[in-house]
Amino acid sequence: MKKMLLALAAVASFALSGAAHAQEEKLKVGFIYIGPPGDFGWTYQHDQGRKALEAALGDKVETTYLENVPEGSDAERSIERLARAGNKLIFTTSFGYMDATIKVAKKFPDVKFEHATGYKTAENVSVYNSRFYEGRYIQGQIAAKMSKAGVAGYIGSVPIPEVVQGINSFMLGAQSVNPDFKVKIIWVNSWFDPGKEADTAKALIDQGVDIITQHTDSTAAMQVAAERGIKAFGQASDMIKFGPETQLTSIVDEWGPYYIERAKAVLDGTWKSQNIFHGMHEGLVVMAPYTNMPDDVKKMAEETQAKITSGEFKPFTGPIKKQDGSEWLKEGETADDKAILGMNFYIAGIDDKLPK
Amino acid sequence: MEMTQAILLTVATAATPLLIAAIGELVVERSGVLNLGVEGMMIMGAVTAFAVAQLTGSAWLGMFAAILAGAAFSALFGFLTLTLVTNQVASGLALTILGLGASAMIGESFVGLPGVRLEPIHIPYLTELPLVGRFLFGQDPIFYLSILLVAGVAWFLFRTRAGLTLRAIGDNHGSAHALGVHVIRTRYLAVLFGGACAGLAGAQLSLVYVPQWVENMTAGRGWIALALVVFASWRPWRVLIGAYLFGAVTIGQLHTQALGFGLPSQFLSSLPYLATILVLVLISRNRRLTMMNTPTSLGKPFVPDR
Numbered sequence: 087m088k089k090m091l092l093a094l095a096a097v098a099s100f101a102l103s104g105a106a107h108a109q110e111e112k113l114k115v116g117f118i119y120i121g122p123p124g125d126f127g128w129t130y131q132h133d134q135g136r137k138a139l140e141a142a143l144g145d146k147v148e149t150t151y152l153e154n155v156p157e158g159s160d161a162e163r164s165i166e167r168l169a170r171a172g173n174k175l176i177f178t179t180s181f182g183y184m185d186a187t188i189k190v191a192k193k194f195p196d197v198k199f200e201h202a203t204g205y206k207t208a209e210n211v212s213v214y215n216s217r218f219y220e221g222r223y224i225q226g227q228i229a230a231k232m233s234k235a236g237v238a239g240y241i242g243s244v245p246i247p248e249v250v251q252g253i254n255s256f257m258l259g260a261q262s263v264n265p266d267f268k269v270k271i272i273w274v275n276s277w278f279d280p281g282k283e284a285d286t287a288k289a290l291i292d293q294g295v296d297i298i299t300q301h302t303d304s305t306a307a308m309q310v311a312a313e314r315g316i317k318a319f320g321q322a323s324d325m326i327k328f329g330p331e332t333q334l335t336s337i338v339d340e341w342g343p344y345y346i347e348r349a350k351a352v353l354d355g356t357w358k359s360q361n362i363f364h365g366m367h368e369g370l371v372v373m374a375p376y377t378n379m380p381d382d383v384k385k386m387a388e389e390t391q392a393k394i395t396s397g398e399f400k401p402f403t404g405p406i407k408k409q410d411g412s413e414w415l416k417e418g419e420t421a422d423d424k425a426i427l428g429m430n431f432y433i434a435g436i437d438d439k440l441p442k
Numbered sequence: 443m444e445m446t447q448a449i450l451l452t453v454a455t456a457a458t459p460l461l462i463a464a465i466g467e468l469v470v471e472r473s474g475v476l477n478l479g480v481e482g483m484m485i486m487g488a489v490t491a492f493a494v495a496q497l498t499g500s501a502w503l504g505m506f507a508a509i510l511a512g513a514a515f516s517a518l519f520g521f522l523t524l525t526l527v528t529n530q531v532a533s534g535l536a537l538t539i540l541g542l543g544a545s546a547m548i549g550e551s552f553v554g555l556p557g558v559r560l561e562p563i564h565i566p567y568l569t570e571l572p573l574v575g576r577f578l579f580g581q582d583p584i585f586y587l588s589i590l591l592v593a594g595v596a597w598f599l600f601r602t603r604a605g606l607t608l609r610a611i612g613d614n615h616g617s618a619h620a621l622g623v624h625v626i627r628t629r630y631l632a633v634l635f636g637g638a639c640a641g642l643a644g645a646q647l648s649l650v651y652v653p654q655w656v657e658n659m660t661a662g663r664g665w666i667a668l669a670l671v672v673f674a675s676w677r678p679w680r681v682l683i684g685a686y687l688f689g690a691v692t693i694g695q696l697h698t699q700a701l702g703f704g705l706p707s708q709f710l711s712s713l714p715y716l717a718t719i720l721v722l723v724l725i726s727r728n729r730r731l732t733m734m735n736t737p738t739s740l741g742k743p744f745v746p747d748r
Contacts, residue, residue, distance in 0.1 A: 245707070289449075
C-alpha cells in the first residue's frame with residue numbers, strides 16, 4: 087500500500103512537472119532590421135539589445151531576426167512572416183515600418199508589436215523612441231571647451247526631426263560655454279556610405295574645423311579624424327577602437343534593458359500598449375567614457391550628464407530663439423515632446439539653412 | 443594652398459575605386475560581354491583585402507588576395523555566361539546579390555575592427571614639394587596602379603594586335619569566330635581581368651579609402667563604375683575624366699555645403715551624377731563616332747557553330 091502511494095505520488099509529481107513545463111513554453115521574440123547587424127551602428131545596437139535579451143532571460147525566450155528589410159510593402163510581408171512563425175512579441179526597428187506594423191498588428195491581435203521611433207499606436211502596438219539629443223547637448227559643451235578654432239564640423243545624414251534635434255541640442259550645449267561657437271554642417275543624404283562619410287570629414291577638416299561630430303552610421307569619420315589628429319565624437323556605438331586618442335565620447339543607444347523589460351511584461355502578462363520617449367533617465371541613452379580631454383572638461387560633462395539623468399535639466403529649456411530671431415521658448419519654458427518630435431528649424435547661432 | 447592639395451588628395455581617393463572598376467569593366471564590355479556584377483566583385487575584393495590584411499598584418503597581401511578573389515568570383519560569371527551561355531544580365535545581377543551576401547558572411551567576425559592601412563609612398567624631397575608633392579609623389583600604391591591601368595588598357599586596346607582582336611570580338615563575334623579567333627577564350631580572359639580590377643577597387647576601399655570592414659561598404663560604387671563606362675563611350679581616358687569629374691564634384695559639393703551658401707543639400711548631392719553625365723555626353727556628342735565605339739555584340743550570347 088505504501089509503495090502504491092509512493093508510486094502514485096511519483097506519477098502525480100511527474101504529471102505536475104509536465105504541466106509546469108508546458109506553461110514554461112518559450113516566448114518567441116522577433117526583430118525586423120533595416121540594415122545588417124554588421125553596420126556597427128544603428129542595427130548593430132539593436133542586435134546588441136537582442137543579444138542582451140537572450141542573455142538576461144536565457145531559455146525563457148527564443149529570438150529571431152530578419153535583416154535588410156526595406157521599408158514598404160516588403161516590410162509588411164516580413165513582419166507577417168514573423169507573426170505566423172509564432173513570435174508573440176515583435177520589434178520593428180525603423181521609422182518607415184510604422185504603417186506596416188499597424189496593418190499586421192490588426193491581423194494578429196494576440197501578438198504584441200513594438201515599433202521604434204514612430205508615433206502610431208494600437209491596442210497591441212507600442213512605440214518607443216530615444217532622446218538621443220540629450221547626449222548631443224553634452225557633446226556641444228565638450229566641443230566648445232575643446233575646440234581652438236571655435237568651430238565644429240557636423241556630418242548630417244538626412245534632414246529629419248531626429249537629426250535636427252541633435253544639431254540644435256549640440257549648439258545649445260556649445261553656446262552655453264561659448265556664445266559665439268560656430269558649426270559647419272554637411273548633409274551626406276544617406277545613412278550609410280562609409281566612403282562619402284570619410285570624404286565629408288576630410289572636407290570639414292580642410293575647412294578648418296577641429297572637432298567632428300556625426301549623425302551617420304559608420305566609423306569612417308572617426309578614422310579620418312584620428313588620421314588628421316583632431317578630436318571627434320562617435321555615434322550609435324562606442325567607436326573608441328577606431329580612434330583611441332580621438333574619441334571624446336559617443337552616444338550609445340542601449341536598447342537591451344527596454345527589450346528585456348518588454349519581454350518580461352509579456353511573460354508576466356502585464357504588457358500594455360504605450361508610447362515612450364526615453365533618454366538618459368531611463369538608461370536608453372548612454373555616454374561612452376569621457377576620454378582624451380582635461381579633467382575640468384570631463385567634470386563639466388559628468389555634471390551635465392548627472393543633471394539630465396536626474397531630470398533636473400532639459401536641453402530644450404528657454405530662452406531659445408529660432409534662427410530667424412523669433413522667440414521659440416520663453417525664459418524657463420521647456421519644449422514639449424510634440425515640439426521636439428516635429429522639430430524642423432534651426433536655433434539662432436546656426437549660420438546654415440535647413441534643407442527642406 | 444595646402445588646402446588645394448588636401449582637396450586634390452581627397453578627390454583622387456574618391457575617384458580611384460570608380461576608375462579601377464570602370465577600366466576593368468571597359469575591357470570586359472569591349473570584348474562584348476556585359477557583366478553587371480561589378481558591385482558584387484568589388485565587395486568581395488573589399489572583404490578579402492580586409493580579412494587577409496587583418497590576419498597576416500600585411501596590407502600588400504590583402505591587396506593581392508583581393509585581386510585574386512575578384513578574378514575568381516568573375517570566373518564564376520564567365521562559366522555561367524560563356525560556357526553555359528546563360529543570360530548575361532541575369533547572371534551579373536545574381537553575382538552582385540551573391541557577392542553582397544557572401545561578403546557579409548565572410549566579414550561577420552571582422553565588423554568593428556580597425557583595419558590595416560596601405561600606407562602612402564614617401565620619396566625624400568619629391569613628396570615634400572609644395573603644392574603638388576603629395577599629390578604626385580605621396581599617394582598610396584593603388585592610386586599609381588590605377589593610372590598605369592588606364593594607360594595600359596588604352597595602349598593594349600588601340601596599339602596592339604591582341605587589343606584589336608578583342609575589339610573585333612566585341613564588335614562582331616560571328617565574324618571573329620569565322621576568322622579563327624578564339625572568341626570564348628578571349629572573353630574569359632577579359633572577364634577575369636575585369637574581376638581582378640573590381641577586386642582591386644574593393645581593396646582600395648577597405649585598405650585606403652576607409653580602412654575598416656562594414657557590410658555593403660561599396661554603397662553602389664560598382665553601379666557608378668558601370669555607368670561611367672557607357673557614358674565614356676568605352677574610351678579609357680574618358681573613363682578617367684569621368685571618374686575624376688565625379689570625384690571632384692562630389693568633394694566640391696561637400697565643401698560648398700560647409701561654406702554654408704544655403705543651397706539645398708539634396709540638389710548638391712545629386713550634382714556629381716548630373717555633371718558627370720552632362721560632360722561625358724557632351725564629349726561623346728558625335729553620334730557616328732560613338733556608334734563606332736559601341737561594341738555591337740555587347741550582351742549577346744555566343745555559341746560557336748561547329
